[in-house]
Amino acid sequence: MTDEVNNSAENEVDVPEQIEIRLAKRERLNALNDAYPVSLPITTTIDAVRAKYPDLEIDVATGETVGLAGRVMFQRNTGKLCFVSLQAGSGERIQAMLSLDKVGEEQLELYKELVDLGDHLFVEGEVITSKRGELSIMATTWKMAAKTIRPLPNLHNDLGEEFRVRHRYIDLIVRDRAREVVQIRSKVMQSLRNTFNEDNFLEVETPMLQTIHGGASARPFKTHSNAFDTELFLRIAPELFLKRAVVGGIDRVYEINRNFRNEGADRTHSPEFAMLEAYQAYGDYNSIADLTQKLIQNAAQDVFGTQLVELEDGSINDLSGTWPRISMFESLSEAAGEEITPETPIEKLKKIAEKVEIEIDHPLHGKYVEELWEHFVKGGLEKPTFVIDFPVDTSPLTRDHRSKSGVVEKWDLYIKGYEQATGYSELVDPVIQRARFIEQVTLAAAGDPEAMKLDEDFLKALEFGMPPSGGMGMGIDRLLMSLTGLGIRETIMFPLVK
């Protein structure tokens, strides 16, 4: 402890004045009693007292004595009577009063000297209302619950975005909405799990460290295992392991966990993000679309009590009803004003792209179709919409369409213009899957850094027989964005910052 003091003296030039002063107060408190007591005689919470006395008259005494603690948010000290607003973790506040005749001169002076904004303060006293009608604790004693060394930012201006992200713990203390978003996220997770439980899905956890990354097209983060002396990848998707689970007879399986992709970060992308994937044996892309709609609608209903969700900007995101399913090729043809099919020559697609001035540099026909679709159709989608039947060459893990040639049974769900989820009738034929992987390996050899690798063990699993299945993946952070209208860095409590 003395070392600490010496260190802070050595660093004096670097320590801001306010921290210096608070460190001295901490010393004082430790000398008198304890700046960080291990326990306190707490009898109730701020929330409980508020709930118990919702509307007392002005200037009444309840006769009930309580001991409670909270963070000091405002102080109004007069000569012989001090007011202090204490805040619970929930954000609920209550006023405590310390008067000369109740706590005595010494305790009142020590209070004024040693208690700062931001400190955790314990008070014991009677629940009363003040002469202005404010519900208060008339303290008979006070104790420091935890001394704060750094000053809280002032509460009268909004904090800057960067400060909030880098100091989320402060954001949570001072901003109601920050706390609310954490609660919403927790409740959404609960709701998703409830919906899965009702449908007899099992939640599992599959590897995050993988020797071969698969299940999506993205650049991975690389790391190294000392024990195995081998290169490992942080997973970009759990897909190939969840399918192994289905092969093993876990017929309804889901996982909610983190994926990592070594790509750009912006308002809708984070290098690490929470992903939900679910697989349903003897289902297909229709049944999994039904499930996806139910998951999201239940979440809105459970968390907000409505499927008409109000967003940050005041607009309403209408998640109600049955969501339309539109064909990618048909909706593109209609919007572009000419017939586009899987057979349309790539040269014609290039011409259309040139005409509307979008640049595409990719060898795949399907890539052109998807880019054109995004240009012509995506922005016009109002309600949540399943876009179905994708080009085959950009969907290596998806089964060919049962009746249409050149497309696969895949959908993307768009909500508010963002890709929210994707679903497949899963490709379960090991021979076709192997051929698709080999195409990907060819692309990789041609320099596409996001092409998939050939996973022999996964193919072996398929060779043991995977039942026909529907599967889907949904970004949890994006779901929170759809339900709140916030950016991804606000839905993740501690987003990566440099």
Next chain:
RNA sequence: GGGCCUCUAGCUCAGUUGGUUAGAGCAACGGACUUUUAAUCCGUGGGUCGUCGGUUCGAUCCCGACGGGGCCUACCA
């Protein structure tokens, strides 16, 4: 990856067309005050103006590099 903008006190921000001591509100420190609600009143202290370099008699200000952040664009299931 390309372009543009930005960084001043613990926090939110002014400001300096290059000139002696860089300001405000809240916060802090000293004082007054027994019913305040962002309490009030009097007084005081607090800054490597992101970092390093250049131009200049003189740089927080102009220029360059670097670092942090933002926006646009490109890329991205």
